Amino acid sequence: MSTSSVPHSSHWGAFTAVVQDGKLIEARPHASDTDPSPLLTSIPDIVDSPLRVNAPSVRRSWLEHGPGARTDLRGAEEFVEVSWEQALDLVAGELDRVRTQHGNDAIFGGSYGWSSAGRFHHAKTQVNRFLNRIGGFTDQKHNYSFATGLAVLPHIVGDPAMVAGEVTTWSKLKGTCTLWVAFGGLPLRTAQAEAGGITRHVGRDNLAELSRTGTHFVNVSPLRDDVHEEIDPEWVALRANTDTALMLGLAHTLERDGLVDRDFLSRCTHGYETFRQYLMGESDGAPKTAAWAAQICDLDADFIVELAHRMAGNRTFITTTWSLQRAEYGEQPYWMTVTLAAMLGQIGLDGGGFSFGYGNSAGMGSSKLPFGTPVLASGPKQGNSWIPVARHTEMLENPGGEYEFDGETRTYPDIRLIYWAGGNPFHHHQDLNRLAAAWRRPETIVVHEPWWTPTARRADIVLPATTTLERNDVGASSRDRVLVAMKRAIEPVGQARDDFVIFSALAERLGVKQEYTEGRTEMEWLQFLYDTSRAKALAYGVDMPDFETFWEQGEVAIEHDGERTLLAGFRQDPSANPLRTPTGLIEITSDVVAGFGYDDCPGHPVWLAPREWAGSPLAQTYPLHMISNQPRHRLHGQLDMGRVSRRAKVAGREPVRLNPQDAAARGINDGDLVEVFNDRGAVLAGAVLSDAVRTGVIQLSTGAWHDPVDPARPSLDRHGNANVLTRDVGTSRLGQGPSAHSTLVDVRKASTDPGAVAVHQPPRIVPKPVVPDHQHSPENSA
Numbered sequence: 001m002s003t004s005s006v007p008h009s010s011h012w013g014a015f016t017a018v019v020q021d022g023k024l025i026e027a028r029p030h031a032s033d034t035d036p037s038p039l040l041t042s043i044p045d046i047v048d049s050p051l052r053v054n055a056p057s058v059r060r061s062w063l064e065h066g067p068g069a070r071t072d073l074r075g076a077e078e079f080v081e082v083s084w085e086q087a088l089d090l091v092a093g094e095l096d097r098v099r100t101q102h103g104n105d106a107i108f109g110g111s112y113g114w115s116s117a118g119r120f121h122h123a124k125t126q127v128n129r130f131l132n133r134i135g136g137f138t139d140q141k142h143n144y145s146f147a148t149g150l151a152v153l154p155h156i157v158g159d160p161a162m163v164a165g166e167v168t169t170w171s172k173l174k175g176t177c178t179l180w181v182a183f184g185g186l187p188l189r190t191a192q193a194e195a196g197g198i199t200r201h202v203g204r205d206n207l208a209e210l211s212r213t214g215t216h217f218v219n220v221s222p223l224r225d226d227v228h229e230e231i232d233p234e235w236v237a238l239r240a241n242t243d244t245a246l247m248l249g250l251a252h253t254l255e256r257d258g259l260v261d262r263d264f265l266s267r268c269t270h271g272y273e274t275f276r277q278y279l280m281g282e283s284d285g286a287p288k289t290a291a292w293a294a295q296i297c298d299l300d301a302d303f304i305v306e307l308a309h310r311m312a313g314n315r316t317f318i319t320t321t322w323s324l325q326r327a328e329y330g331e332q333p334y335w336m337t338v339t340l341a342a343m344l345g346q347i348g349l350d351g352g353g354f355s356f357g358y359g360n361s362a363g364m365g366s367s368k369l370p371f372g373t374p375v376l377a378s379g380p381k382q383g384n385s386w387i388p389v390a391r392h393t394e395m396l397e398n399p400g401g402e403y404e405f406d407g408e409t410r411t412y413p414d415i416r417l418i419y420w421a422g423g424n425p426f427h428h429h430q431d432l433n434r435l436a437a438a439w440r441r442p443e444t445i446v447v448h449e450p451w452w453t454p455t456a457r458r459a460d461i462v463l464p465a466t467t468t469l470e471r472n473d474v475g476a477s478s479r480d481r482v483l484v485a486m487k488r489a490i491e492p493v494g495q496a497r498d499d500f501v502i503f504s505a506l507a508e509r510l511g512v513k514q515e516y517t518e519g520r521t522e523m524e525w526l527q528f529l530y531d532t533s534r535a536k537a538l539a540y541g542v543d544m545p546d547f548e549t550f551w552e553q554g555e556v557a558i559e560h561d562g563e564r565t566l567l568a569g570f571r572q573d574p575s576a577n578p579l580r581t582p583t584g585l586i587e588i589t590s591d592v593v594a595g596f597g598y599d600d601c602p603g604h605p606v607w608l609a610p611r612e613w614a615g616s617p618l619a620q621t622y623p624l625h626m627i628s629n630q631p632r633h634r635l636h637g638q639l640d641m642g643r644v645s646r647r648a649k650v651a652g653r654e655p656v657r658l659n660p661q662d663a664a665a666r667g668i669n670d671g672d673l674v675e676v677f678n679d680r681g682a683v684l685a686g687a688v689l690s691d692a693v694r695t696g697v698i699q700l701s702t703g704a705w706h707d708p709v710d711p712a713r714p715s716l717d718r719h720g721n722a723n724v725l726t727r728d729v730g731t732s733r734l735g736q737g738p739s740a741h742s743t744l745v746d747v748r749k750a751s752t753d754p755g756a757v758a759v760h761q762p763p764r765i766v767p768k769p770v771v772p773d774h775q776h777s778p779e780n781s782a
């Protein structure tokens with residue numbers, strides 16, 4: 001028996017990979033992590049799983065009849081295994097055909113998705129890089145996480161970075177912040193993950209210390225456990241999607257009771273007066289009083305008044321999660337967060353002001369490094385074809401169609417080929433039945449995946465990719481400050497190849513191998529990326545050891561003090577440190593946005609009722625607001641077949657949490673098999689009764705692998721994938737972000753059980769005759 005261990009990393013934490021007789025047996029948390037994620041225990045289950053894609057596989061009709069054949073059978077037909085040579089010839093030939101006949105814009109290669117932690121083998125970067133080398137592709141702009149924040153914040157504060165991790169750091173909150181009002185909570189659930197990996201999960205310890213030293217926490221959320229019990233939070237259980245109304249009610253109280261910081265508003269903001277007229281009802285006849293807000297949010301008006309007074313009387317830090325902008329009109333809670341904080345006048349003071357994204361990622365609250373950690377360049381970008389990330393289905397449905405985005409009128413391209421590596425649209429996109437229909441339109445779909453995910457099953461050609469454990473890489477995130485040498489721990493599983501190796505072979509066939517590889521091997525790339533980062537660090541006076549030392553040590557810590565209070569310099573002297581807005585100030589009213597003339601995102605923050613929420617007419621039919629939040633037991637669709645996720649299933653399905661009152665009204669008991677449904681679809685789930693969920697709301701986390709009873713047409717999903725039910729509509733013409741959190745459903749006891757979840761078994765595959773594939777070894781070590 002031989003045992004070895006090497007350093008490694010994942011989005012949910014760095015670890016030591018313990019290998020026995022060639023098999024990964026344990027992912028042991030990093031020694032310095034005081035709060036490691038239990039998700040690490042799922043890694044050995046998935047690396048060596050029957051769900052691994054064994055060999056290159058082609059959907060039978062596509063193989064026999066070519067591009068466009070029987071696309072209605074995508075997801076329902078068997079796959080035929082082929083040799084690597086044949087698969088690569090097919091993919092290269094098809095890419096060439098499409099770019100020649102239809103132009104490169106006909107290739108949809110944005111390939112949105114988290115891929116895995118290593119920064120060189122990052123699949124989305126690799127596929128974008130490869131497609132740029134062959135002439136370009138249609139890309140996706142922004143991300144599902146905070147697309148709307150990225151679009152709207154430049155108009156308000158001049159900088160999209162304020163949604164991407166530029167926050168007031170933990171150190172600047174301690175000893176100063178006495179009241180922390182958290183819209184959407186501060187979930188440690190989501191703080192398990194950090195893109196690129198993390199060696200220390202610091203959220204729990206920092207929050208505990210703040211709590212001990214006098215910070216009081218207010219959790220504004222339909223879910224009580226969006227802030228963990230240990231810090232004794234106060235729970236404000238508002239109706240989902242009504243935060244903007246609550247913030248307006250608080251703002252009205254501040255204005256009415258003379259608690260607004262006029263000096264700050266006049267020194268640092270633009271357009272307060274126009275907003276004030278709206279707030280007080282002078283421009284529309286409807287004052288946004290605490291009583292007005294109370295009725296929308298289902299809260300007590302006196303409580304709103306009292307909270308407003310407390311916020312004015314304390315050093316108050318307002319945080320808003322990314323989830324709040326993943327809802328219809330998601331621009332508004334963000335704009336209103338900044339406005340409310342501006343009225344309190346504490347922006348730029350330690351312990352006060354606002355920040356976005358606290359709790360939503362493991363390193364949030366640690367300052368970002370000012371220089372880049374190792375990263376592979378996907379550019380230079382060829383062409384200029386792109387869509388806002390979540391307009392994927394609409395693009396396929398409507399080639400040549402016009403849409404608006406952030407002041408521009410744009411046109412959807414005509415897509416013939418979809419290429420995905422490192423993402424899972426049948427996890428991430430809304431309204432999956434609609435997506436499935438749209439996915440019948442392109443002639444060819446190519447997917448690289450380690451596993452038979454729902455997306456791989458809907459492809460024509462599936463190329464098996466290695467996992468990080470099967471290759472060498474560098475794990476890095478600028479909020480962690482530790483670079484991890486992710487060393488190869490095991491041999492490739494089945495015939496899997498690295499994405500880099502696959503694209504190198506395709507690049508060779510298409511005559512751009514040198515441009516793609518730049519003549520470097522895997523280890524030469526790692527050294528090159530490391531050295532590039534090292535040189536940048538040195539410019540900031542940070543001395544990193546050389547690559548050999550880093551690789552030998554297994555990790556390197558980067559010392560850099562980046563404590564900061566968001567907008568402190570601006571507050572001190574707004575004319576010396578102007579924001580990149582047209583006025584240089586915080587724009588409570590934006591003349592630019594007003595000039596777009598969008599009724600779904602006017603020139604200052606407003607309350608706009610989503611089309612699906614507890615107060616809309618549709619609530620008569622579907623009275624429950626569904627929160628499809630990020631899963632505690634997985635990362636999106638990743639690890640769903642691991643032990644942590646499997647253990648959490650109820651009645652063999654994804655758990656759906658509902659309030660005991662809502663359950664009783666429907667005759668539902670804890671553990672029952674239930675059906676969650678609306679006009680877009682229906683899913684089975686296992687009922688969990690909990691008074692941590694407010695009435696009128698259910699929580700069904702994302703990520704249960706889509707498992708339709710009949711993949712060829714809209715049908716019951718056996719497993720509980722929330723995105724069967726979510727609505728696919730842009731947040732507004734301004735942001736065009738995903739709006740999953742604005743979805744109404746109902747729940748009933750399941751009347752039929754179509755059998756166990758099948759998607760955790762591989763699809764039907766006709767194996768390749770066993771002839772050793774001699775072609776494959778030389779290329780695989782390229």
Ligand SMILES: Nc1nc2c(c(=O)[nH]1)N[C@H]1C(S)=C(S)[C@@H](COP(=O)(O)OP(=O)(O)OC[C@H]3O[C@@H](n4cnc5c(=O)[nH]c(N)nc54)[C@H](O)[C@@H]3O)O[C@H]1N2
Pocket residue numbers: 112113114115116121123144145146326421422423424425427428429430448449450451453465466467468499628629630635636637638702722723726740741
């Ligand atoms: N209803 C609803 N939907 C949502 C959200 C929500 O809140 N509610 N949240 C949204 C958000 S914020 C996000 S970020 C998205 C996430 O959506 P995705 O990022 O698409 O989800 P993942 O499951 O992480 O997909 C990554 C895929 O890459 C594969 N992979 C990993 N490593 C490799 C590799 O080395 N090579 C290749 N070829 N593949 C690899 C994994 O197996 C996995 O299938 O979901 C969005 N969807």
Ligand SMILES: Nc1nc2c(c(=O)[nH]1)N[C@H]1C(S)=C(S)[C@@H](COP(=O)(O)OP(=O)(O)OC[C@H]3O[C@@H](n4cnc5c(=O)[nH]c(N)nc54)[C@H](O)[C@@H]3O)O[C@H]1N2
Pocket residue numbers: 144145146183184185187189190191192193220221222223226239240241242243321322323324327359360361627628629630631632633634635636741
């Ligand atoms: N374990 C784990 N961690 C993750 C991920 C994962 O998949 N698994 N995904 C990572 C990714 S890609 C991202 S982008 C971040 C996402 O971080 P977030 O976007 O913050 O995560 P969510 O879980 O969607 O939402 C957080 C909470 O917001 C609350 N909420 C939803 N709608 C409303 C509302 O209208 N009002 C109020 N007040 N609250 C509301 C919900 O109760 C929900 O639990 O998480 C990251 N962390």
Ligand SMILES: [Mo]
Pocket residue numbers: 144145146
């Ligand atoms: Mo995300």
